[in-house]
Amino acid sequence: MEFNFxxxxxxxxxxxxxxxxxxxxxxxxxxxxxxxxxxxEKAKQGNMLKIFGLTFFYSFMLAFIMPALTVHQMGAMGMIGGPEFIDKALPSYAAFMADYGTAFRTLHHGALHGFTSGLFIALPITCINGLFEQKSWKYMLINAGYWIVSMTIMGAVVCRWI
Structure with missing residues (x-):
């Protein structure tokens, strides 16, 4: 299983x-x-290159970890130490990958894992920050909803395409 940049x-x-x-x-x-x-007016004062550049950078970081959250076979690869150890893996690894190498590698499965990641990672983080910032529930749920939808789609893309 190769990493798809x-x-x-x-x-x-x-x-x-x-x-x-x-x-x-x-x-x-x-x-x-x-x-x-x-x-x-405040929005127009922002440095758009910085905002969108860093947004993409941080989104890339999130997308980079998404295979570990959505692709079950990444766990099997992790158990042998990573791709550089495939040649040294026990025969059970090759047998597992032969049997399950493409199992659960669908858009729907990736979307499910992306959704649950958004629900159980992004939502709590967003709401904890919002509570300390004394923001409204509308604010917190709009931002958390954005991340849940984004991570759902990211999970679908990565799980199907990696």
Missing amino acids: LAVLVAALVTLLVGFIWYHPKVFGTIWMQESGMTE
Whole structure:
């Protein structure tokens, strides 16, 4: 099983596409701006190259770990020490991969694992931060929802394409 760098890049781009839709004024953008205290003027003052560049960088980090969250075979590979140890693995590894090498490698399965990752990782982190920042539940749920949707799609892309 080879690592597919292109799949990770595409998964990282998902966050930008989902964000463009999710935070559009006709979806959740207007509510998010009200709840966050953001204004059009303040938004225009931001360094867009820095914002989108770092957003892509952090999204890439998330996409990079997504195979470990969505692809069961990554666990088997981890048990032998990684791809560089395939030649030294016990015969049971080769037998497992022969039997299950492509099992559960679907869009739906990846979406399920991406969704649960968003629900059990992104939602708690977002809400904990929001509670300490004294943000509203609307704000927290809009941001957490964005990450749940993004991670669901990222998981589908990575699980099917890696």
